[in-house]
Amino acid sequence: MSSSLLSLAIWIPIVGAFVVFAAGDQKNLARWAALIVAFAGFAITLPLYIGFDTAQAGMQFVEQRPWIPRFNIEYLLGVDGISMLFILLNSFITILVVIAGWEVIEDKVAQYMGAFLIMSGLMNGIFSALDAVLFYVFFEASLIPMYIIIGAWGGPNRVYAAFKFFLYTLLGSLLMLIALIWLFLHSGGSFNLLEWHQLRIEMAPQILLFIAFLVAFAVKVPMWPVHTWLPDAHVEAPTGGSVVLAAIMLKLGAYGFLRFSLPIAPDASHYLAPMMIALSLIAVIYIGFVALVQADMKKLIAYSSISHMGFVTLGFFIFNALGVEGALVQMISHGFVSAAMFLCVGVMYDRMHSRQIADYGGVVHTMPKFAGFMVLFAMANAGLPATSGFVGEFMVILGAVKFNFWIGFLAATTLILGAAYTLWMVKRVLFGAVGNGHVAELTDISHREFLFLAILAVCVLAMGLYPYPFTEVMHASVDNLLKHVAVSKL
Amino acid sequence: MLKNFVVPDLYPAMPEVFLVLMACLILLVDAFLGRAQRWITASLTMIALVGCALITYQTMDGQVVLTFSNMFVDDLLADFLKLMLYLSVIVVLIYSRDYLAARQLDKGEYYVLVLFATVGMMVMISAAHFLTIYLGLELLSLSLYALVAIDRDSPRATEAAMKYFVLGALASGLLLYGMSMVYGATGTLEIGGVAQALHLGVANKTVLVFGLVFIVSGIAFKLGAVPFHMWVPDVYQGAPTPITLLIASAPKLAAFAITLRMLVYGLFELAEHWQGMLMLLAVLSIALGNLAAIAQTNIKRMLAYSAISHMGFLLLAMMSGTVGADRHFALNAYSSAMYYAVAYVIMSLGSFGVILLLSRAGYEAEHLEDFKGLNQRSPWFAAVMMILMFSMAGVPFFIGFFAKFSVLLAAVDAGHVAVAVFAVMFSLIGAFYYLRVVKLMYFDAPVDAAPIVAASDVRFLLSLNGAAVALFGLFPDTLISLCTYALLRSL
Numbered sequence: 004m005s006s007s008l009l010s011l012a013i014w015i016p017i018v019g020a021f022v023v024f025a026a027g028d029q030k031n032l033a034r035w036a037a038l039i040v041a042f043a044g045f046a047i048t049l050p051l052y053i054g055f056d057t058a059q060a061g062m063q064f065v066e067q068r069p070w071i072p073r074f075n076i077e078y079l080l081g082v083d084g085i086s087m088l089f090i091l092l093n094s095f096i097t098i099l100v101v102i103a104g105w106e107v108i109e110d111k112v113a114q115y116m117g118a119f120l121i122m123s124g125l126m127n128g129i130f131s132a133l134d135a136v137l138f139y140v141f142f143e144a145s146l147i148p149m150y151i152i153i154g155a156w157g158g159p160n161r162v163y164a165a166f167k168f169f170l171y172t173l174l175g176s177l178l179m180l181i182a183l184i185w186l187f188l189h190s191g192g193s194f195n196l197l198e199w200h201q202l203r204i205e206m207a208p209q210i211l212l213f214i215a216f217l218v219a220f221a222v223k224v225p226m227w228p229v230h231t232w233l234p235d236a237h238v239e240a241p242t243g244g245s246v247v248l249a250a251i252m253l254k255l256g257a258y259g260f261l262r263f264s265l266p267i268a269p270d271a272s273h274y275l276a277p278m279m280i281a282l283s284l285i286a287v288i289y290i291g292f293v294a295l296v297q298a299d300m301k302k303l304i305a306y307s308s309i310s311h312m313g314f315v316t317l318g319f320f321i322f323n324a325l326g327v328e329g330a331l332v333q334m335i336s337h338g339f340v341s342a343a344m345f346l347c348v349g350v351m352y353d354r355m356h357s358r359q360i361a362d363y364g365g366v367v368h369t370m371p372k373f374a375g376f377m378v379l380f381a382m383a384n385a386g387l388p389a390t391s392g393f394v395g396e397f398m399v400i401l402g403a404v405k406f407n408f409w410i411g412f413l414a415a416t417t418l419i420l421g422a423a424y425t426l427w428m429v430k431r432v433l434f435g436a437v438g439n440g441h442v443a444e445l446t447d448i449s450h451r452e453f454l455f456l457a458i459l460a461v462c463v464l465a466m467g468l469y470p471y472p473f474t475e476v477m478h479a480s481v482d483n484l485l486k487h488v489a490v491s492k493l
Numbered sequence: 494m495l496k497n498f499v500v501p502d503l504y505p506a507m508p509e510v511f512l513v514l515m516a517c518l519i520l521l522v523d524a525f526l527g528r529a530q531r532w533i534t535a536s537l538t539m540i541a542l543v544g545c546a547l548i549t550y551q552t553m554d555g556q557v558v559l560t561f562s563n564m565f566v567d568d569l570l571a572d573f574l575k576l577m578l579y580l581s582v583i584v585v586l587i588y589s590r591d592y593l594a595a596r597q598l599d600k601g602e603y604y605v606l607v608l609f610a611t612v613g614m615m616v617m618i619s620a621a622h623f624l625t626i627y628l629g630l631e632l633l634s635l636s637l638y639a640l641v642a643i644d645r646d647s648p649r650a651t652e653a654a655m656k657y658f659v660l661g662a663l664a665s666g667l668l669l670y671g672m673s674m675v676y677g678a679t680g681t682l683e684i685g686g687v688a689q690a691l692h693l694g695v696a697n698k699t700v701l702v703f704g705l706v707f708i709v710s711g712i713a714f715k716l717g718a719v720p721f722h723m724w725v726p727d728v729y730q731g732a733p734t735p736i737t738l739l740i741a742s743a744p745k746l747a748a749f750a751i752t753l754r755m756l757v758y759g760l761f762e763l764a765e766h767w768q769g770m771l772m773l774l775a776v777l778s779i780a781l782g783n784l785a786a787i788a789q790t791n792i793k794r795m796l797a798y799s800a801i802s803h804m805g806f807l808l809l810a811m812m813s814g815t816v817g818a819d820r821h822f823a824l825n826a827y828s829s830a831m832y833y834a835v836a837y838v839i840m841s842l843g844s845f846g847v848i849l850l851l852s853r854a855g856y857e858a859e860h861l862e863d864f865k866g867l868n869q870r871s872p873w874f875a876a877v878m879m880i881l882m883f884s885m886a887g888v889p890f891f892i893g894f895f896a897k898f899s900v901l902l903a904a905v906d907a908g909h910v911a912v913a914v915f916a917v918m919f920s921l922i923g924a925f926y927y928l929r930v931v932k933l934m935y936f937d938a939p940v941d942a943a944p945i946v947a948a949s950d951v952r953f954l955l956s957l958n959g960a961a962v963a964l965f966g967l968f969p970d971t972l973i974s975l976c977t978y979a980l981l982r983s984l
Contacts, residue, residue: 074899074902150928155936170924181914184902
């Protein structure tokens, strides 16, 4: 089946961004143009879901044409049950980001909106590229708009955070580039990922490849101990930047594990699984404790993201369907929940210009509608049943118990820790007596803010109550992946 | 006596002959012109270069033709490199025009010297004989020494010219000494003849390897590779920016050509020896260039160190051919080196072009601080500079990424995985100082609020230059394939 849906999903936002740039200093024009482009970008991804054949495990909506014949590099796109949902999520979040930055960003509006649109297109490219070089090119190019977003519209320490973000992630991806070149030569001159999945590789190179990929993706996820760039980036980034970082960019790393590490180096994956599980559990438990003591709301949510992403990597490396599907559900749910949490902080920050928990208290008295939303999202973050946060975590814990009871037991502590740090923050920020005069002067959310929070609330609840539409599409692909990983390639 | 005199076939050397004649004509015409009529000189120079390009294009037939008793060769490689050369010299002239006029440096000598330097580079590119290489190189170098000192009242420029001259003369001496040993060992200086002698095993290898050391040192000096790099930062910083622009662009193509002609065409049998030397030069250049660039506050000096690291990458590609096999098997390595050279020239032209754009009468925009808040002064040219910086750092989708990519591919193919890892680690360090320029332009407020004044053709060309960096990054195949094809037909 040939179609150009994926190309459109990539290039509509990118080309649209240049239209937005053309708006220059006309702020409203830039905003509306960005909104239209974001909607068009989302609309074009809907047929991906509607036309998706859930029974088929392979790639769908494939596009293939030569790009750099000299090195046999192809413009090869396609999605399966694993990647398709992320393209939808990404395009959806882009709309929210545009709305969230509507009145807040007053400085260089066109560039702000354009940067987010370019990033959205590039990330769709990452999720749909099936040629290794094409993947790499999108993967690295997405650093540029994020670097500019953090540095140009970020907080007081933005320059440090932007450099740290860029250099940390570049470090990871450069080693991967060498691994990709090695695989190209080893496969006899192909960058086709699907062909690489069938490649026989000795154990020693498999382990080296796994480590090269691990460095690239672990930084992006981020896994303990290479997570330190994330709290800085989150704290300094503007709200929209934090949302995109948490909701989409972190998923790129986890997605990379599924697309590269597991199928290309399955034996090394099994061999090194204990290490990966250990690192994941450290992220879940240790980072959970770290989150508990944060005084800055954004930092707290950033650490909570790392902890939740630990769940995702844990789900991958216990090698059963429950674990992997649970991890994927967790990734999408975290996309909604973390986006919502950062938007909530953004709403408060826009009014108070502070992210310190200590500066708040009793917000519920002045912002009741807002408090309702925030409590809901906090519950989702803590993994309360009937919210999306519960589904993924529960599936991963079940999978982990199947794999080994004690690993499941340790993973389950997140339900306590997550509840502790999230709810304690909510308690200190929302409840109690009105903390100070500034809080007393707060006004409740505007229609615009109500809109994006309500949309996310619907998503979080819908996914928690009826996750079947999400798990349905990934089922065949995950089964196929696990079957593939179970076969040795030595 | 005269009956032995044979007129050589001039047809393959038509572009050179034409350009020399034009340069002489311009020298004569300019003597009768005052400052007000300098545009005539400039236009004639432009016509000379465009005419040269037309002649080269018309005579391009893909055949390897030797002339002047096998001292001069016209092949597709030479034609391709020469066309790139004319293009970059034309761009240099356009970018430089207003800067030179504002400082009254647009003397007639400038145009004539630039043309003679161009002829020198053309001769280097078409050399089929070690002496031809030397002649071309000297013609280029002597013109450049004079150009660096063209602002004769500037002590800094004079110092740079002096340094360049003394070290350059030393390097030429080294090269000549190495050539004499090649002659001693093989009995010929024809590049084809040397290869033949080596192939038949009649040459004294000890003497040859000894000579090779000197030849490689000479090349390393001209490329500006560590440890022969000392002149690069001083000359880049000291010379007037238009001259830096000239030195930082086209000569890299010629230096690539002579490296290829001498080492690959001539001394390929000694590849195992020179590859080791090039590896050392490459590793040192990449490391030192990237580390030292971080400490610079002057952007010309920073770009000088960046040039050193880029030349390291070029050498990395040159050393990645397969040893012992037919040189056609090493095509990947040499075509990636050529692609890298072309890509570097395009990026280098653009970045010095932006520096020239920001300079104005009595004001040199050569400090990093001068780039502060460029995004607010001119979002368009800030974007151009951002593209150039990310491209130099090797971030996709820009031409610099694919240049680095093809070099790394060749290096890993030749089994130098460790060197490739080393190179990417240092380009990570290199990313820092390119990012800093972007940071200054986008994250900081401007200190200099003067409007950016530039002629519309400069603006257009600079935009085109930035667009080329982006477009050759989105569609890299054309240029890569052209390089490969030109080499394939010429080896």
